[in-house]
Amino acid sequence: MNVAALAGGVGGAKLADGLAQVLPPGSLTIIVNTGDDFEHLGLHISPDLDTVCYTLAGLANRTTGWGRSDEGWRFLESLEALGGPRWFRLGDRDLALHHERTRRLAAGERLSGITRDLAARMGVLTTVLPMTDDTVRTMVLTDEGELPFQVYFVARACKPPVRGFRFDGAERARPAAGVLEALAGADVIVLCPSNPWVSLDPILALPGLRRAVARGVAVGVSPIIRGQALKGPAAKMFREMGIEPSSRAVAEHYRGLLRGIVIDQEDAAEADGIEAAGTRTLSTRTVMKGRSARRRLAEEVLEFARHLMR
Amino acid sequence: MNVAALAGGVGGAKLADGLAQVLPPGSLTIIVNTGDDFEHLGLHISPDLDTVCYTLAGLANRTTGWGRSDEGWRFLESLEALGGPRWFRLGDRDLALHHERTRRLAAGERLSGITRDLAARMGVLTTVLPMTDDTVRTMVLTDEGELPFQVYFVARACKPPVRGFRFDGAERARPAAGVLEALAGADVIVLCPSNPWVSLDPILALPGLRRAVARGVAVGVSPIIRGQALKGPAAKMFREMGIEPSSRAVAEHYRGLLRGIVIDQEDAAEADGIEAAGTRTLSTRTVMKGRSARRRLAEEVLEFARHLMR
Numbered sequence: 001m002n003v004a005a006l007a008g009g010v011g012g013a014k015l016a017d018g019l020a021q022v023l024p025p026g027s028l029t030i031i032v033n034t035g036d037d038f039e040h041l042g043l044h045i046s047p048d049l050d051t052v053c054y055t056l057a058g059l060a061n062r063t064t065g066w067g068r069s070d071e072g073w074r075f076l077e078s079l080e081a082l083g084g085p086r087w088f089r090l091g092d093r094d095l096a097l098h099h100e101r102t103r104r105l106a107a108g109e110r111l112s113g114i115t116r117d118l119a120a121r122m123g124v125l126t127t128v129l130p131m132t133d134d135t136v137r138t139m140v141l142t143d144e145g146e147l148p149f150q151v152y153f154v155a156r157a158c159k160p161p162v163r164g165f166r167f168d169g170a171e172r173a174r175p176a177a178g179v180l181e182a183l184a185g186a187d188v189i190v191l192c193p194s195n196p197w198v199s200l201d202p203i204l205a206l207p208g209l210r211r212a213v214a215r216g217v218a219v220g221v222s223p224i225i226r227g228q229a230l231k232g233p234a235a236k237m238f239r240e241m242g243i244e245p246s247s248r249a250v251a252e253h254y255r256g257l258l259r260g261i262v263i264d265q266e267d268a269a270e271a272d273g274i275e276a277a278g279t280r281t282l283s284t285r286t287v288m289k290g291r292s293a294r295r296r297l298a299e300e301v302l303e304f305a306r307h308l309m310r
Numbered sequence: 311m312n313v314a315a316l317a318g319g320v321g322g323a324k325l326a327d328g329l330a331q332v333l334p335p336g337s338l339t340i341i342v343n344t345g346d347d348f349e350h351l352g353l354h355i356s357p358d359l360d361t362v363c364y365t366l367a368g369l370a371n372r373t374t375g376w377g378r379s380d381e382g383w384r385f386l387e388s389l390e391a392l393g394g395p396r397w398f399r400l401g402d403r404d405l406a407l408h409h410e411r412t413r414r415l416a417a418g419e420r421l422s423g424i425t426r427d428l429a430a431r432m433g434v435l436t437t438v439l440p441m442t443d444d445t446v447r448t449m450v451l452t453d454e455g456e457l458p459f460q461v462y463f464v465a466r467a468c469k470p471p472v473r474g475f476r477f478d479g480a481e482r483a484r485p486a487a488g489v490l491e492a493l494a495g496a497d498v499i500v501l502c503p504s505n506p507w508v509s510l511d512p513i514l515a516l517p518g519l520r521r522a523v524a525r526g527v528a529v530g531v532s533p534i535i536r537g538q539a540l541k542g543p544a545a546k547m548f549r550e551m552g553i554e555p556s557s558r559a560v561a562e563h564y565r566g567l568l569r570g571i572v573i574d575q576e577d578a579a580e581a582d583g584i585e586a587a588g589t590r591t592l593s594t595r596t597v598m599k600g601r602s603a604r605r606r607l608a609e610e611v612l613e614f615a616r617h618l619m620r
Contacts (some may be wrong), residue, residue, distance in 0.1 A: 033376065041409050041413060042352055042409075042412065042416065050384075068388075070384070071384070072382050072384040072402060072404035073379070074381070074382040074384075074401075074403045074406075075385060075402045075403065075405050075406050075409075076406075077403075078378075078402075078403040078405075078406035078407070079406035079409060079410060081406075081431065081432075082406060082407060082410045082431050082432075083428075083431055084406065084409065084410040084413065085413075085428070091384075092382060092384035092385045092388075092402040093384045093385065093387075093388040094388075095385050095388075095405070096384075096385050096386075096387075096388035096389035096391075096392060096394065097388070097392060098391070099351050099385075099389060099394065100389060100394040102352065103351060103352065103394065103395075106352065116390055117393070121392050121393055122392075123393075204335045204392065216583075226320055235461070254369075266555075
């Protein structure tokens with residue numbers, strides 16, 4: 001069974017790891033949001049790609065939920081003492097990945113090729129693709145004006161109320177080599193439990209992406225449980241966009257794309273409404289605590305998808 | 311008493327620290343070689359400036375003789391694991407200084423202004439000046455061709471036999487603001503025990519520098535003791551340039567510039583010959599182990615200079 005998964009950061013990376021535990025490396029492609037990418041200290045930083053690669057490599061920091069394990073802070077501590085910018089927390093180990101990516105980009109290599117090689121050096125066997133090698137930048141439209149994603153997310157801590165989103169460059173960007181092929185060749189497409197507005201929508205904004213997903217057997221996993229996101233501003237964004245956050249709202253958000261959606265058992269009461277609106281549902285435990293929980297959820301998602309294919 | 315000192319890396323930094331212990335901050339200016347500066351991982355690295363600043367700030371690593379104390383290696387370890395360049399050893403803390411300098415240079419600031427500010431943030435009260443804000447690059451002419459200094463020094467570990475030196479850009483470079491003023495206003499000019507060929511010659515190659523030093527009361531400290539350098543390739547360079555390394559050879563190297571030279575007591579037998587050739591000498595202990603030895607040598611150097619002024 002060939003599977004392609006669309007993923008953003010933490011939640012998406014966890015399910016991607018579950019899928020990687022279940023599927024042979026050659027049958028799984030993770031397509032990752034790069035709308036959060038940005039330049040900082042002259043470095044090209046790809047937060048979602050890094051979270052996915054660190055998670056798949058078993059190098060992710062389980063305490064913080066972002067960055068690397070066995071991380072050190074001497075660089076940042078010294079940078080602060082010198083009056084340098086401190087708003088984006090760069091660990092000593094994490095910094096190496098940004099440096100090496102930036103060095104190779106400057107030498108003319110593509111992000112997708114660099115990612116393939118660096119992931120392999122970390123021991124990741126699964127194919128991890130940036131959604132594009134071109135520049136797409138998620139802009140958050142807020143009451144304080146349009147903010148680049150990292151400014152909104154890190155520097156402003158998601159405080160400014162959101163009015164909309166713009167994926168700058170998305171219309172002109174080409175999906176990275178392998179993205180459309182992976183979607184076309186996939187028996188199942190998984191939309192991981194990432195933020196719909198700022199993690200998966202940037203991917204879906206690329207030319208041909210929505211169509212490729214709609215043509216396949218696509219299953220989503222709701223990142224909203226009892227009206228809340230486990231992590232990040234997804235629920236807050238739904239609310240500020242005038243939508244009550246719920247699993248049903250997630251299913252609605254992806255209307256026309258999903259055959260089925262996996263929702264948390266806590267939201268089982270929403271299943272009938274979602275099914276009535278045309279999306280099949282599976283209610284189960286969607287919180288992934290530990291590697292085995294990721295594997296269990298991945299197995300259930302794939303079993304659900306198999307069921308939908310019949 | 312106003313003092314200006316020309317310094318390169320480790321040995322120069324130690325005497326600079328000794329002078330800083332003896333003199334009030336406003337009376338001392340350290341003029342530092344930037345011919346060793348280079349670009350690595352997109353960062354502007356100034357090894358001698360950093361060694362001088364770290365030493366004056368009490369942040370230098372006493373074990374390695376270069377870099378910072380309480381240093382970590384997570385960055386480099388992770389960079390190596392990703393296949394990145396490993397030939398230049400960048401510590402986690404040290405990296406912060408290169409990043410901050412590079413960020414500010416890219417923003418259009420001058421190296422001298424950045425150095426003043428960063429040194430102050432490290433707690434350095436003495437004036438530390440890069441020799442120039444322009445680009446001068448020390449090239450080592452070897453049997454294997456002309457090598458940029460860091461390639462010769464670090465990557466090739468000083469192995470290729472030396473035939474000469476070239477300070478690329480020196481003729482067109484302007485001494486940084488304050489350099490000629492400090493030399494003109496100095497009661498004493500100290501040539502620190504740095505490598506004559508690649509640490510002080512680049513400074514002396516700048517327009518107006520030799521003249522400014524020759525006009526003042528200049529005292530050198532020999533970096534050669536019993537035909538050897540305490541650290542670095544100075545003795546090897548003398549030999550490969552066809553000169554037997556000795557304190558006398560150092561005095562000869564600076565002919566026309568020095569009123570006096572401080573040589574190690576181990577070389578006291580050379581004093582007569584050096585004096586006969588026109589340079590006054592002081593024989594004493596020149597090896598600086600610990601901060602108090604730096605202070606003691608600085609006091610002796612200044613006392614010797616006072617004596618020469620009479």
